[in-house]
Amino acid sequence: MVNLIRHIIASTVLIIALMMQTGLSFAGQADDRLVAAFQRGILSLDYVYTVKREYVILSELIDDGLFYTDPETLKTVPLAAKSYQMASETQIDVDLHQDIQFHDGSPFGADDVVYTFNWLLKKDTKTKRGRLIARWLDRVEKTGPYSVSFHLKFAYPLALQQLSRSAPLRKKGAYDDVPPGKTPAGHSHNGIGPYKVTGFVPGKETVLERFENYYSTSPKARPAIGTIVIRTIPDWSTQQAELFSGGVNWMFSVPTDIAVNAGTLPMVNFIAGPSMRIGFLVLDAAGLAKPGGPLTKLKVRQALNHAINREEIVKYLVKGKSSVIHAACHPLQFGCTRDVKSYSYDPARARKLLAEAGYPDGIDLDFWAYREKEVAEAIAADLEKANIHVNFRYVKLSTLNKARSQRRIESYFGSWASGSVADVAAIAARHFSPTSDRDLTGNRDVSNLMAAAEKIRDEDKRRTLYEEALGIIAEQAYWVPLYAFTLNYLTSPDIVFTPPRDGFPRLHKIRWRQTSASLLSR
Amino acid sequence: MLRYAFKRAVLALLVAFTVSLVAFFLLNFATDPAEIIAGEDAEPEVVETIREQYGFNRPLIIQYGSWLAGLARGDWGESYYWRKPVAELVLEHAPVTIQLALMAVFVTLIVAIPLAVMAALRPNSLLDRMALSTAVMAQAVPNFWLGLIFIILFAVTIPIFPVSGDSSFAHFILPSIVLGTSSVPAVMRLTRTGLLEVLSSDYIRTAKSKGYRGFKLLTRHAMRNALLPVVSVLAIQLGHKLGSSVVVESVFALNGLGRLALDSIIGSDIPTVQMLVFVFAMVFVVLIFLSDLLNAWIDPRLRLG
Numbered sequence: 001m002v003n004l005i006r007h008i009i010a011s012t013v014l015i016i017a018l019m020m021q022t023g024l025s026f027a028g029q030a031d032d033r034l035v036a037a038f039q040r041g042i043l044s045l046d047y048v049y050t051v052k053r054e055y056v057i058l059s060e061l062i063d064d065g066l067f068y069t070d071p072e073t074l075k076t077v078p079l080a081a082k083s084y085q086m087a088s089e090t091q092i093d094v095d096l097h098q099d100i101q102f103h104d105g106s107p108f109g110a111d112d113v114v115y116t117f118n119w120l121l122k123k124d125t126k127t128k129r130g131r132l133i134a135r136w137l138d139r140v141e142k143t144g145p146y147s148v149s150f151h152l153k154f155a156y157p158l159a160l161q162q163l164s165r166s167a168p169l170r171k172k173g174a175y176d177d178v179p180p181g182k183t184p185a186g187h188s189h190n191g192i193g194p195y196k197v198t199g200f201v202p203g204k205e206t207v208l209e210r211f212e213n214y215y216s217t218s219p220k221a222r223p224a225i226g227t228i229v230i231r232t233i234p235d236w237s238t239q240q241a242e243l244f245s246g247g248v249n250w251m252f253s254v255p256t257d258i259a260v261n262a263g264t265l266p267m268v269n270f271i272a273g274p275s276m277r278i279g280f281l282v283l284d285a286a287g288l289a290k291p292g293g294p295l296t297k298l299k300v301r302q303a304l305n306h307a308i309n310r311e312e313i314v315k316y317l318v319k320g321k322s323s324v325i326h327a328a329c330h331p332l333q334f335g336c337t338r339d340v341k342s343y344s345y346d347p348a349r350a351r352k353l354l355a356e357a358g359y360p361d362g363i364d365l366d367f368w369a370y371r372e373k374e375v376a377e378a379i380a381a382d383l384e385k386a387n388i389h390v391n392f393r394y395v396k397l398s399t400l401n402k403a404r405s406q407r408r409i410e411s412y413f414g415s416w417a418s419g420s421v422a423d424v425a426a427i428a429a430r431h432f433s434p435t436s437d438r439d440l441t442g443n444r445d446v447s448n449l450m451a452a453a454e455k456i457r458d459e460d461k462r463r464t465l466y467e468e469a470l471g472i473i474a475e476q477a478y479w480v481p482l483y484a485f486t487l488n489y490l491t492s493p494d495i496v497f498t499p500p501r502d503g504f505p506r507l508h509k510i511r512w513r514q515t516s517a518s519l520l521s522r
Numbered sequence: 523m524l525r526y527a528f529k530r531a532v533l534a535l536l537v538a539f540t541v542s543l544v545a546f547f548l549l550n551f552a553t554d555p556a557e558i559i560a561g562e563d564a565e566p567e568v569v570e571t572i573r574e575q576y577g578f579n580r581p582l583i584i585q586y587g588s589w590l591a592g593l594a595r596g597d598w599g600e601s602y603y604w605r606k607p608v609a610e611l612v613l614e615h616a617p618v619t620i621q622l623a624l625m626a627v628f629v630t631l632i633v634a635i636p637l638a639v640m641a642a643l644r645p646n647s648l649l650d651r652m653a654l655s656t657a658v659m660a661q662a663v664p665n666f667w668l669g670l671i672f673i674i675l676f677a678v679t680i681p682i683f684p685v686s687g688d689s690s691f692a693h694f695i696l697p698s699i700v701l702g703t704s705s706v707p708a709v710m711r712l713t714r715t716g717l718l719e720v721l722s723s724d725y726i727r728t729a730k731s732k733g734y735r736g737f738k739l740l741t742r743h744a745m746r747n748a749l750l751p752v753v754s755v756l757a758i759q760l761g762h763k764l765g766s767s768v769v770v771e772s773v774f775a776l777n778g779l780g781r782l783a784l785d786s787i788i789g790s791d792i793p794t795v796q797m798l799v800f801v802f803a804m805v806f807v808v809l810i811f812l813s814d815l816l817n818a819w820i821d822p823r824l825r826l827g
Contacts, residue, residue: 041785043604181575185605202604203785204777233686233775234784235666241673241685398557398790 029512032226036250037239041203041232044186048127063168063191071500074422076160089155096146103196110142115172129166206230224511251490259488272320273499275487277417281480286442288407299357301477305343307350307386320486335424335466340474350386362387368412370397420504441478534807541803558790603791618778623763629702638713657707669773686775697774705759716748754813761809765802
């Protein structure tokens, strides 16, 4: 027995020694390998079939569109397109770079562009991106081996932006093997982006190598880091532990409390960046859920606006780079005026307004939320202080969507990231359109103004239309605009990462921090 | 024995059928697969088209019949979320969970058996009390907490193990300790009780009179009999490890069946969740069936029951 115990101890020591040889691997500058941690798994490499943020970040690495949104200026510049010109209000002529290659080495040209857009515009391909594009794009035609023309249904001011974000270019015939009506698995990929996929295990890991034949004229530029590994680590604590131990270099969308605590440690950089996402309460002013209900009265909606202490929510709960907003848009967005009626936190005034509206004992309110639970609870608590008796319904997004489409929602805490597009159109099209179930205003003037601004290219006219529409929304208190979100990042100290203004991280811009040790090792 | 085995097999099949039936109806009542496939922003007409295309508009009992027929043909269906055949998904993720479960059971054994022996050799002593307290603590500590503490201690503070992942044998050490710890009390108590009973039996007295003492007495005479019921309990514990690895796999980012189950639940992927529930249930059913047979083989009186 003693011998047996000796054997067990000896074997255990050997096993541990072996593990040390094989098990531990560190991300870092020495092997030019950056590890990014995602909480949600990447299940497909094809971005056109999803709208989730993780896929957008990945797509920016492995795909290129015709245009690119510069993260500093937020201007749209040509990417795979060499140049473009507006032939008319509804026609964009695009010349392509002639030195672009796909990751498999095949050349890129006009046929690939036409194929990509025809695929997106086809109804039965079920792409998430196609529907967005089909709203404004009629057809694309090849005008030369390296030139195409886009024919728009109307003068759409966001066309270039959508061409930059919503249409990653595919090789002609890329989807030929997909059976009609089916969605491609997206487990292999052939793009023209600065990184190519060299390993992919759905839900677990994606390995990207710098594409050495990436065209030198790209505004994305040649990436500084050779290998990027995207790992799925669902637990925040495990992500932190990986960061502390050198197994991960970059985490994003980290909850504020975790980010602030971890940021105090020397081996971690905490970076709070802006996000294009805004939070707001949508009020059933049209009485769709409760015809003739309290929210159909202006004074009640104004009372709600006065009842919520936005400053304290931002200061104590959201923190970071978040800020209070008063208009129904993100302050960075084109057309988002700050010159609208604002409502200060004043619960006494809110109670008075309720009494004036005929509710001296307050009102009962169904209040729905699906994310930021602690903020939603703080809002509910504020509303209670103002005599607004909340029936709090915290549900999954799909449940909220269903209830909203069935017109059963009196008020909800919504949020919208506008796909990181810095234009009011990106939020207005979904929230103030008579065809959208998110529009609870019942005010056709607002939707007409928003729609008009989306169909002209003249910037001054657009700005005027948005100012008027946003002014009505604030005057009529259709929403309770709350705050612009913050986006928290935790990084290892050896990387240089600048948080983007639009909240859409571009990992190809990350580089290693130059230290004396790193310079000596080269 | 054959008749007994046949009766247990029929019972096991009935349990598996009931589990699959309940799982199918609960999942389909809880969510609408057509809406999941169509996506969050889909128009109602698109959802309706999908409902017709996939046959979700048929009565649930008919859909269940189709699923059962598919199962009989070896067709486990297609995942909407992962866009892959479910069988492929399960086979891809199973090795990680099987390795984790086997290692966890190994951990249980190497902790529980020595503790039980020490406790049984000195019943009601301080050592016995300490062993029992250790076992109770091991059961009381939540897996996720213990996992994080182990990560902080042995992967961050003293970096001898990797924090997360499943690419090498080393990645399984901490998770298997965490998962194995929770089974220690059950195995330890059973072994201790068995040993105490055996140690007071006549044949042990005879062995002692022949001069057997200490470890020789334990290993050659006492343990063999005391461990027989433990073997069947271990089979159940193995099934339990396979089915309860969700938390540990999430904490340690292991890409096994537990993670697959969690991700599929989050993605409302009914075909995968349905099949995983069925697979986990079948693992239990098979292991219980085997342990029933083992017990009946050990104790012939059970075959009469």
